[in-house]
Amino acid sequence: MTPLGRFVLATLCGLVLAGLVHVAAVLAIPYLAAGDAMARSRATLANDTSVLVHAAETGGTAEQAEGWLPPQDPALAVGVCAYDLDDGPVRITAETGPLLETIALHGRNGAYYAITDQAAVRGTVELVIMTRRQFDEALATADEDERNRDVRIVAPSREGFVTVRVLAALPSQQAQANEAARSVSCTIDGPDE
Incomplete structure (x- = not known):
């Protein structure tokens, strides 16, 4: 050769x-890739509130959290809740306070919506995540005279998760930030609501 x-x-x-x-x-x-954020957050599907996955550590002893996120800012408390739109639209409700709070919606391909506590109406941020079909049905059955305080978002995929980040600017706000990140409501909107 x-x-x-x-x-x-x-x-x-x-x-x-x-x-x-x-x-x-x-x-x-x-x-x-079984350990990605989407797979890890699915463990929170059965919860009605967000699960603390990173506790604020601005001073003193840090509260125990799940800790599967990469290293975060020690002043941030991070909560997560997963959703599956096959069961119906998902309502995310967060009571805001003096601390900076952000809510981000994530699908399989990354974040697709984010909002801060500055958008709160009377101290509450309400988001409703739904598919295009669910959104069209909600528009068709909505009363024109009724005012909604919620923000309706059409998700790009049926499954995803919500991250809640709360900033504790001072060590004395650590417990308050952790509680705010843990107390965001993630519930399925029923047909009677």
């Missing part, structure tokens, strides 16, 4: 091997 023939054969073998490795890597991704 000529040197050029050996080179071509080695190159073809290398390309075939590289192709097999890439196909194997792509097929292994679902098994290797």
